[in-house]
Amino acid sequence: MKYMMFVCTDTEPETDPARVPDIGTWVDEAYGSGKAVMGDRLAPVETATTVRVRGGELLITDGPFAETKEVIAGFDILECADLEEAIEIARRHPMAYGGRIELRAFDPLP
Amino acid sequence: MTTHEAVAGAARDSYSRIVATLIRITGDWNLAEDCAQESLALAVERWPVDGIPGNPGGWLMTVARNRALDVLRRASVERRKLHELAVLAAPPDDRPNGEEDVVDDRLRLIFTCCHPALSMEARVALTLRTVAGVPTPDIAGAFLVSEPTMTRRLTRAKTKIATAGIPYRVPTGVALTERLPGVLAVLYLLFTQGYNTDGQPAFAEEAIRLARLLARLMPDQPEVTGLLALFLLQHSRRDARRDTAGNLLTLDRQDRTRWDHAAIAEARALLAGLPAAGPYTVQARIAAGHAGEQSDWPAIAHWYDVLAELQPSPVVLLNRAVAHGYAYGAETGLTLLAEARSGGKLDGYLPAVAAEAELTARYGDRLRAELLFRSAADLATAPAERKALLDRAAEM
Numbered sequence: 338m339k340y341m342m343f344v345c346t347d348t349e350p351e352t353d354p355a356r357v358p359d360i361g362t363w364v365d366e367a368y369g370s371g372k373a374v375m376g377d378r379l380a381p382v383e384t385a386t387t388v389r390v391r392g393g394e395l396l397i398t399d400g401p402f403a404e405t406k407e408v409i410a411g412f413d414i415l416e417c418a419d420l421e422e423a424i425e426i427a428r429r430h431p432m433a434y435g436g437r438i439e440l441r442a443f444d445p446l447p
Numbered sequence: 448m449t450t451h452e453a454v455a456g457a458a459r460d461s462y463s464r465i466v467a468t469l470i471r472i473t474g475d476w477n478l479a480e481d482c483a484q485e486s487l488a489l490a491v492e493r494w495p496v497d498g499i500p501g502n503p504g505g506w507l508m509t510v511a512r513n514r515a516l517d518v519l520r521r522a523s524v525e526r527r528k529l530h531e532l533a534v535l536a537a538p539p540d541d542r543p544n545g546e547e548d549v550v551d552d553r554l555r556l557i558f559t560c561c562h563p564a565l566s567m568e569a570r571v572a573l574t575l576r577t578v579a580g581v582p583t584p585d586i587a588g589a590f591l592v593s594e595p596t597m598t599r600r601l602t603r604a605k606t607k608i609a610t611a612g613i614p615y616r617v618p619t620g621v622a623l624t625e626r627l628p629g630v631l632a633v634l635y636l637l638f639t640q641g642y643n644t645d646g647q648p649a650f651a652e653e654a655i656r657l658a659r660l661l662a663r664l665m666p667d668q669p670e671v672t673g674l675l676a677l678f679l680l681q682h683s684r685r686d687a688r689r690d691t692a693g694n695l696l697t698l699d700r701q702d703r704t705r706w707d708h709a710a711i712a713e714a715r716a717l718l719a720g721l722p723a724a725g726p727y728t729v730q731a732r733i734a735a736g737h738a739g740e741q742s743d744w745p746a747i748a749h750w751y752d753v754l755a756e757l758q759p760s761p762v763v764l765l766n767r768a769v770a771h772g773y774a775y776g777a778e779t780g781l782t783l784l785a786e787a788r789s790g791g792k793l794d795g796y797l798p799a800v801a802a803e804a805e806l807t808a809r810y811g812d813r814l815r816a817e818l819l820f821r822s823a824a825d826l827a828t829a830p831a832e833r834k835a836l837l838d839r840a841a842e843m
Contacts, residue, residue, distance in 0.1 A: 418612075
């Protein structure tokens, strides 16, 4: 199964930096095993652009500037047997400590 | 035994087995449940005519399996079902360890229903519905929601299991150690749901039945056996817990002859030789300390010390203080109570004030005890409890 792993910030991060694992180790393990397929950091949310079409008219706006401090900072696409395997990868990511990870399974189009 | 009782008995024993096995084979929760239900319906119809089969569980399993085969055969245009069809059509497993496979299926079912990626309410409902076979309307009634709401909740949980890829297996190694407490928490919640004033008493029985099953399936996990012992000890007082008006009675005011002494003996036998591995085994030992002719306060105080190490919550520390007060004198109890209250978390908490009042009375400071009983009475919401505390104040 494919999973989108959203790497997010969180208002209540782990307070002990000594506990947080190293990102390099995570990348080596997750990508080395082939269970992470692709991913990257995203530019800050302030640089986002929103696109809508309403009544045939294109509306482009700066933002969104969400009030929330919990934003998507990056993503990785996982190829795992099941949720349990995806959780095992997510829990080793430093942002599981410094922020939080959200796992969403792909729901492939037929 | 009437045919109806035979079906009910076989249903009790076999339902979760059938559902668990069919889920493993088909991966389809709804199909598994439907086929299990239909096998029971057919038993109600056939057994009065044909007689009760020699192996009712086996009969139900075969019927359910064939029913699943029929459904999948009709749907076999879908290619991915073909594999399932092949598995189902294979002759029933007659290896000597076939029984072990079935046992594993139920354990898989329990761990999947109790997966932490599901909400707690979904876990409890799904466990009741799928493992215990409790009808949806009964579960809805117990959780004070409408039947359609409960049906939606169950459907949402099953959909999440499928779409999120929650595996149908029992975790091993470290993962098992991480997951087992979550499974036990579901059973504990189920038990308290049955034990509470407005709860469904049948759920306490279900929780005991599930704990028994789990203890049999995981004999090397002391906390599982400990939880079963704890349930048995608490449940042994079910007939003595209330007075004729329905008010809860404290242990010292219960008629101990009305306790279920067979359940107490079973719990004691389970606890014998069991290491105090975690909170449930320790709580069971505390409950066992209360289960004799008289409460064994030194033993209870000791186990509260152990529990306070494992779970230093304000309520545990309060109970520890009370136990030490009974075991080693009111002064010791009051000292520990002051420590328990130092964080301020027990302020305005009725049991803490009532405990301080009792300990102060036994210490001999009647004037202060009277004041404390009056403050406790002010905090009481139940009229009977309020009156009992005011009576104690008057005695001072």
